[in-house]
Amino acid sequence: MTDLSSTAPFSRSSHRSEAFEARLQRRYRSERMFQRAGIGAIIFAGLMLVMLLTTIVLNGYTAFWQSRFDVSVYFDPEAISPSGSIDPETLSAGDYPALVRSALTELVPAATGRDGKRALMELVSSAAGYTLRAMVMADPKLIGTHQTVSLLASDNTDQFIKGHIARSALPGERTVSDRQIGWIDDLRAKGVLKSHFSLDVLTQPNSRQPEQAGMWGALIGSIMTMLVTLALAVPVGVAAAVYLEEFAPQNRWTDLIEVNINNLAAVPSIVFGLLGLSMFLNFFGLPRSSALIGGVVLALMTLPTIIIASRAALKSVPPSIREAALGIGASPLQVILHHVLPLAAPGILTGTILGLARALGETAPLLLIGMVAFVVNVPAALSDPSTVLPVQIFMWADAPERGWTERTSAAIMLLLGFLILMNALAVLLRKKFERRW
Amino acid sequence: MRFELSDRSSGDRATPGKITARAVDVYYGAKRALHNITLNIDGNRVTALIGPSGCGKSTFLRCLNRMNDTIDICRVHGQIELDGEDIYAKTIDTVQLRARVGMVFQKPNPFPKSIYDNIAYGPRIHGLAQRGPEMDEIVQSSLERAGLWNEVKDRLKEPGTGLSGGQQQRLCIARAIAVSPEVILMDEPCSALDPIATAHIEELIDELRENYTIIIVTHNMQQAARVSQKTAFFHLGEMVECNDTEEIFTNPRDERTHGYITGRYG
Numbered sequence: 199m200t201d202l203s204s205t206a207p208f209s210r211s212s213h214r215s216e217a218f219e220a221r222l223q224r225r226y227r228s229e230r231m232f233q234r235a236g237i238g239a240i241i242f243a244g245l246m247l248v249m250l251l252t253t254i255v256l257n258g259y260t261a262f263w264q265s266r267f268d269v270s271v272y273f274d275p276e277a278i279s280p281s282g283s284i285d286p287e288t289l290s291a292g293d294y295p296a297l298v299r300s301a302l303t304e305l306v307p308a309a310t311g312r313d314g315k316r317a318l319m320e321l322v323s324s325a326a327g328y329t330l331r332a333m334v335m336a337d338p339k340l341i342g343t344h345q346t347v348s349l350l351a352s353d354n355t356d357q358f359i360k361g362h363i364a365r366s367a368l369p370g371e372r373t374v375s376d377r378q379i380g381w382i383d384d385l386r387a388k389g390v391l392k393s394h395f396s397l398d399v400l401t402q403p404n405s406r407q408p409e410q411a412g413m414w415g416a417l418i419g420s421i422m423t424m425l426v427t428l429a430l431a432v433p434v435g436v437a438a439a440v441y442l443e444e445f446a447p448q449n450r451w452t453d454l455i456e457v458n459i460n461n462l463a464a465v466p467s468i469v470f471g472l473l474g475l476s477m478f479l480n481f482f483g484l485p486r487s488s489a490l491i492g493g494v495v496l497a498l499m500t501l502p503t504i505i506i507a508s509r510a511a512l513k514s515v516p517p518s519i520r521e522a523a524l525g526i527g528a529s530p531l532q533v534i535l536h537h538v539l540p541l542a543a544p545g546i547l548t549g550t551i552l553g554l555a556r557a558l559g560e561t562a563p564l565l566l567i568g569m570v571a572f573v574v575n576v577p578a579a580l581s582d583p584s585t586v587l588p589v590q591i592f593m594w595a596d597a598p599e600r601g602w603t604e605r606t607s608a609a610i611m612l613l614l615g616f617l618i619l620m621n622a623l624a625v626l627l628r629k630k631f632e633r634r635w
Numbered sequence: 636m637r638f639e640l641s642d643r644s645s646g647d648r649a650t651p652g653k654i655t656a657r658a659v660d661v662y663y664g665a666k667r668a669l670h671n672i673t674l675n676i677d678g679n680r681v682t683a684l685i686g687p688s689g690c691g692k693s694t695f696l697r698c699l700n701r702m703n704d705t706i707d708i709c710r711v712h713g714q715i716e717l718d719g720e721d722i723y724a725k726t727i728d729t730v731q732l733r734a735r736v737g738m739v740f741q742k743p744n745p746f747p748k749s750i751y752d753n754i755a756y757g758p759r760i761h762g763l764a765q766r767g768p769e770m771d772e773i774v775q776s777s778l779e780r781a782g783l784w785n786e787v788k789d790r791l792k793e794p795g796t797g798l799s800g801g802q803q804q805r806l807c808i809a810r811a812i813a814v815s816p817e818v819i820l821m822d823e824p825c826s827a828l829d830p831i832a833t834a835h836i837e838e839l840i841d842e843l844r845e846n847y848t849i850i851i852v853t854h855n856m857q858q859a860a861r862v863s864q865k866t867a868f869f870h871l872g873e874m875v876e877c878n879d880t881e882e883i884f885t886n887p888r889d890e891r892t893h894g895y896i897t898g899r900y901g
């Protein structure tokens with residue numbers, strides 16, 4: 199036997215030398231540092247996220263509590279229908295605020311004179327009169343009776359009770375006067391004015407008054423818009439990806455298309471809004487502010503994402519599976535439908551859901567096509583004017599009254615909830631599909 | 636009970652001229668991978684293709700069921716006939732051709748479906764059988780022929796990818812058999828398997844010879860000698876020599892063949 203170490207490029211003993219040890223130590227050290235940097239980054243990101251979420255939740259949870267007056271109201275026939283007629287037209291024209299006023303003055307006799315009564319009426323929401331009218335319209339027999347009714351407090355009252363309007367602020371700097379504070383304290387002590395848990399912020403349509411505003415309309419608008427986006431972007435995107443990946447020849451044209459698709463994925467979303475404005479609104483004359491056109495614009499925006507994700511998913515299907523299927527005589531279409539697409543489905547699905555999640559949170563392009571309009575009615579059809587959650591958030595965040603702050607945060611919570619739901623769905627579906635195969 | 640595959644003879648009766656290749660040239664783009672190959676392959680025989688890596692064995696094999704069609708840059712010139720019919724003629728449908736000429740690949744590639752569906756897929760797309768007992772029978776007899784039935788009969792619903800490498804390769808053979816092909820092409824079917832699984836498959840090939848024409852690419856000289864009756868030696872894109880296996884291994888005519896089988900290069 200010859201000495202092996204003499205033929206090796208380095209002498210074997212160098213693996214045990216001091217220099218080698220030092221190199222090894224350095225290697226471990228840089229590994230530890232790398233790990234620490236990674237952990238640090240995760241902690242930093244986590245803290246930021248926690249900070250964001252706590253701010254939103256702390257600001258938003260109060261939106262689910264609403265101050266209400268539980269008062270005994272006399273449905274005075276004189277105010278509702280002096281003529282005694284109960285046909286709907288007469289009933290709807292009745293002076294319901296007067297009923298509210300007399301019910302409240304009974305509780306707060308100190309409020310006298312025009313000014314006093316007006317200050318007292320500022321404590322209840324303008325919705326109170328509508329509540330009473332709706333009750334009477336539904337059941338005219340109430341006229342002439344006393345009923346205990348729960349009436350919505352005004353935004354100022356509500357915000358004061360929630361502590362968002364500081365008692366210590368100078369009278370000129372707060373929207374409730376000293377006199378009103380006194381009445382509020384008195385009514386709360388009597389148990390008439392109380393904070394109730396309420397889902398109205400979710401289940402009511404939008405309103406000009408913060409205490410009455412809810413996001414039901416925006417939620418429905420968002421869902422309808424997403425459905426349009428889904429119905430357009432997924433079939434078109436997947437079909438385009440399948441064609442480009444499986445059938446298209448490799449030439450200058452397909453290269454050009456590929457470059458363009460990648461470019462489109464990076465185009466700022468507002469550009470799609472401009473396209474929607476000039477194409478669909480002005481040229482095709484589709485209904486303005488509608489979920490239909492919003493969905494079409496967002497579909498255009500999502501399409502490149504879906505195509506790119508689907509192509510990547512199709513590419514990752516092992517060629518051996520295609521060969522196996524071709525080898526026993528499957529036609530190219532059968533290979534794709536029976537083998538390639540099912541295997542690519544988890545990837546396609548993930549890409550689609552991520553694309554949709556981005557579309558769900560998109561605001562800018564929708565502003566351009568008029569979805570920023572103030573819409574009270576809940577949209578019932580795709581062509582109805584509607585708004586979507588992120589635009590609703592944008593509008594509420596822009597409004598001055600204090601009550602909008604908590605509602606904005608509540609809307610953000612709902613939007614985040616939806617995003618989490620969609621991403622969880624993506625993970626779940628992927629897991630499910632992967633297990634099946 | 637077995638389904639009738641065909642009335643081909645069951646003895647050791649070769650049917651000459653099952654496949655004839657005449658002056659076949661194959662190009663990958665500008666690169667010529669096969670030069671003027673002329674080769675006759677007998678039916679009901681095992682023909683081994685041997686030669687150093689990159690000499691074009693797989694390329695030739697893939698010409699026989701037109702798998703090369705799926706490679707954009709690949710062009711095939713010359714004539715290849717199956718039972719006297721030009722398989723590159725316009726009238727030939729590749730789907731039909733591949734049902735007649737099955738293929739087993741180097742790496743076992745079962746579908747990520749159940750064992751049952753792996754076998755049933757081919758017959759189903761070709762409309763050879765409907766669901767139910769008819770299909771059950773095809774699945775069973777295919778697995779039996781591939782010598783896999785006893786090992787998997789209780790787990791037909793489990794995924795084919797959960798089998799061992801050797802079992803997977805036999806599953807792939809069973810899958811190829813299930814569509815009743817006349818020819819089975821095998822590209823290094825045992826290269827990923829251990830000696831026991833290899834022996835199993837070699838036995839299987841020997842049995843299958845009764846009913847099928849088999850062409851096998853192998854790097855293993857002993858394997859070529861054990862399973863084949865004819866051997867063709869490829870070198871640098873040319874077919875150097877084709878003869879009875881015994882002749883090739885005991886009395887090669889060409890210097891290059893001699894060098895290769897004695898291990899001087901390859």
Ligand SMILES: Nc1ncnc2c1ncn2[C@@H]1O[C@H](COP(=O)(O)OP(=O)(O)OP(=O)(O)O)[C@@H](O)[C@H]1O
Nearest residue numbers: 663666668686687688689690691692693694695706
């Ligand atoms: N898809 C392809 N594109 C371009 N060239 C290819 C392609 N497939 C094979 N070739 C070339 O054709 C020649 C023959 O390849 P082939 O795969 O037929 O060799 P082989 O004999 O099967 O080799 P091995 O024993 O290593 O499998 C090689 O030079 C190879 O580089």
Ligand SMILES: [Mg+2]
Nearest residue numbers: 692693694822
């Ligand atoms: Mg090969």
